[in-house]
Amino acid sequence: MESYIKDLIQNLCDYCGYNIVEIEKIDGVYVNWGVYKRIENELDVVFFSDLDSSYKLDINELKIYFKKYLQCENLKLSEVMVDDRLKVIEDENGNFHLNHKINPQCELILINNVDNKILYFSEAIKEKANELASCMNHIGNSKRSREKQETPIVTYVLIGLNVLMYLITAYLSGNIVDSNINVLVFLGAKVNELIKGGEYYRFITCMFLHGGIIHLALNMFALKSLGPLIEQVYGKVKYIIIYFLSGILSSIFSYMFSTSVSIGASGAIFGLLGAALILALKMKGSIGKGFMTNILSVIAVNLFMGFSIPNVDNFGHLGGLIGGIITSFLLSRV
Incomplete structure (x- = not known):
């Protein structure tokens, strides 16, 4: 009172x-x-x-x-x-x-x-x-x-799954800071030869694996920053669809254009950036151009950093971005 x-x-x-x-x-x-x-x-x-x-x-x-x-x-x-x-x-x-x-x-x-x-x-x-x-x-x-302003429960569940998988990876690797590559492959990393052999589940499981504590922290920070907005605007079901389809398309792009072992949630997170871009385009009359400029800047900076830093799966990022743009555009019309 x-x-x-x-x-x-x-x-x-x-x-x-x-x-x-x-x-x-x-x-x-x-x-x-x-x-x-x-x-x-x-x-x-x-x-x-x-x-x-x-x-x-x-x-x-x-x-x-x-x-x-x-x-x-x-x-x-x-x-x-x-x-x-x-x-x-x-x-x-x-x-x-x-x-x-x-x-x-x-x-x-x-x-x-x-x-x-x-x-x-x-x-x-x-x-x-x-x-x-x-x-x-x-x-x-x-x-x-x-x-x-509902609690972004889907975002928290996704973060929880990523953290849980990292704890399992760290336990099996015997190292909390860096992940053992063999453990990552065992848990479901994207490995082209294994996918060719029929292990298609790796298109999804690789989305929840990370190579180290810094890798995990950066991706989870991005997910916590962007996820609640997409969850609130698109709704929980569409948010899940955007996240997973973006992540899967990211894995497919990586499979098609890169022979390296690939892991991480960044492809799905790039999909959320794509969804935010569609949102900015649809609402530019009411929220102004500043929001769209910020989203484009974030996308450009992350792609530039990806192409500048070795061992970054840039094709996965591009696939996730394209997946997020297409999926959110189609869902926004439903």
């Missing part, structure tokens, strides 16, 4: 022109912050309480404090009681009343913070109630926005 009141205070300051006033320990006040603003020659002061604290309130003590603190004799105090136990109930005669007895000592507004609703307000401060309702609407929208 305290965080809810703090959000209300912040919104009153941001949207309604109030200022924060500190309240020293005074019985009947729930938090040690209130708000005030000047209306003509009067200071309009709002403080906050709850059901448990309100009955302890001495309004005269509070007035003396505010007059001294704010250096103003002409004050109008309003109490905003916030409590999730406050309810409006209907009796057997069809009349509505509060489920708790309230004895206000000044103008009063009652709020249920869980329902995010104003239950009652004194008629004299209807305008203030409207201000609070507007602030509560901001709180509700922020809460709904946070709820919509």
